[in-house]
Amino acid sequence: MTDLTLFGQQAKAASQKLALLDTNHKNQLLEKMATALEENIALILSANEKDLVLAKENGMAETMLDRLRLTKERILQIAEGVRQVAMLTDPIGEIEKMIKNEDGLMIGRQRVPLGVIGIIYESRPNVTVDAASLCFKTGNAVILRGGREASHSNQQLVTILQDTLIANHVTPHAIQLITDQSYEVANEFMRLNQYLDVLIPRGGAGLIRRVKESATVPVIETGTGNNHIYIDEDIDLQMALDITFNAKVQRPSVCNAIETILVHESVAPVFLSELEKLLAPAGVKLFADKQAKAYLQTAELATEHDWETEYLDLMLAIKVVHSLDEAMTHINHYGTGHSEAIVSNNYFSTQRFLNEVDAAAVYVNASTRFTDGFMFGFGAEIGISTQKLHARGPMGLMELTSTKYIVYGNGQVRK
């Protein structure tokens, strides 16, 4: 069995060195990693081909194969992503302000790396490079544990990154990959408290649940988005239709898409019949409560299951509500705290929605699809946190840091 203690020790030792690299040095290495990826496209494609062949043999569905597949263009995009990370401002070392306390101590809170970050993820091999570059930029050592399906691709990608580090006299343990796919090793990884400062799972609801239940390492929960749009009494109909269509159809497989529409009864007849005219041609299946179903031609009757489910597909649950309060109660009950939106012309409705809905991102008159590190101006994203501790919402470089207090004295003792 893989010796995770060794991985942990190596990562911890590496993290102490990485914390001291200056920004120029880190950026140069990221540039070189990008170049190395571009120069080794053939190797990466060949490793990826092995994964694809095995996946097909195992009967993987085409949508999943597409997540796993690398092409020349996708590899160039991945390398370009690394260059963009190099261009971002490095948060490490910053002290926003220092206070002089009553004893004359100068006290400042400095941004430092978290230390060792564990990432546990599924089939997309681009996560390997994205996560490695973001962790490297912030001076963290990373231990990656990717999915079995992408193991050849991941190994090849990590080898290229590690070779770049070695060629530039930086420890390759800055970026390590666990290739052992056993359940036991995954479990041990989640309990590697002595070495891991944080564990970030990236993947489907099953993975997230397993990590939450098994991990004793601090976890940042990501991703599950059972999101809603509430269509209020007083709306601009066209805007409501555009936002709803965008939030459901533009990219249904992602966590910031919506899964349920809540419609105020006063606008339900006209809004729902217009909405169906847009959604039916787009292939969206509708699951509606009794009242909403009366205004729809093609909807099936929704069950409790529909309110609870993150479809991640061209399916939409629809419910008629009789008040803003009913909508917010539904959202705070069934929502996963990801992204929630209200469409309304009423000032007080929008303010109440912003204050009373408990989610990482709450929108007024905009699509939930904007919950994304790039759209929020972070220039990068390691995931979207749906927990309240440490990070909430899109996580960029800042969320991969911690702080330490540094204190300058001149002999102060406590009285």
Added chain:
Amino acid sequence: MTDLTLFGQQAKAASQKLALLDTNHKNQLLEKMATALEENIALILSANEKDLVLAKENGMAETMLDRLRLTKERILQIAEGVRQVAMLTDPIGEIEKMIKNEDGLMIGRQRVPLGVIGIIYESRPNVTVDAASLCFKTGNAVILRGGREASHSNQQLVTILQDTLIANHVTPHAIQLITDQSYEVANEFMRLNQYLDVLIPRGGAGLIRRVKESATVPVIETGTGNNHIYIDEDIDLQMALDITFNAKVQRPSVCNAIETILVHESVAPVFLSELEKLLAPAGVKLFADKQAKAYLQTAELATEHDWETEYLDLMLAIKVVHSLDEAMTHINHYGTGHSEAIVSNNYFSTQRFLNEVDAAAVYVNASTRFTDGFMFGFGAEIGISTQKLHARGPMGLMELTSTKYIVYGNGQVRK
């Protein structure tokens, strides 16, 4: 067995209401809680007396009895602490800045309560009121699980706080106390992910370890401080002695006291013999490595155990080192990431120490005893975090908050 699901549901429902209370309202309630504590001193003392009688019957040591004991003065201090919390600035609702993103969305990050906070602690009944008042001020519901020894005191204190809430038409579920002392209930509490947003253990190393190993709820680890002072080559001898004496002797039972002194060999003979003249009369037992022992009259030979131990007592481990590097390697290996200090006249030594020592608070030429929310100017403290996620170092009101993104649009959809 106690139904923790009910506790959780009640706390969650309460948290939704607390999040919407405005600051004036919260402050008035805190003032009333303080007054209620002052008016019910007799009741509190009588409950505390029951705990003390039982504790004595069970043979509790006098130092522990002292932690458990309430007096009129201590209760007045506790009430005064609640008034001080009322006077602190409320962080909830603040948005530091809003950005206008490329799509024209106005995006701001707003301070919100964490939601439901669990506190698991040991014998000091003052923690009950401190924690309840800090959680209340920040709009969080709290579920307290205090120690068996203090159960009568804790129940009486919580009853007084809850009665104040009820009398003022606020839900008493804002502050709940688990009185069931069974192991099973504690374990269930640590896994109450559906309702608890965070769990903060406050107590000895045994409690912290148990929570870390059992909890699936996000935990903020607090308290363990195996702290060091490194005495560099070039020092002001009197300053080094003053700081060391203060950090060890002023209050040895607390987590920001030091446990080990690392002394550069060049100053070891004179520094250690002078230090012994101060520490011996103060009753400090010394455990020294071979080289240090040669300069000391009363020291016993240190073992591995001494480098690892947080004595929390009048004991001090002493080691001679041959360089700053050796000192930092020792600290980063044995330290618990709490508070570390260097005494030095050398600019480059102090800068390297600040950069390379990995701890919540790193000091130059000052006593580690300053690691404390009050000393850092927070006006309050719920504990000292030794983890890197969410909060590190002294935790004040800000550390009991999370954030949510609020986004104002005018019809934006994602392209």
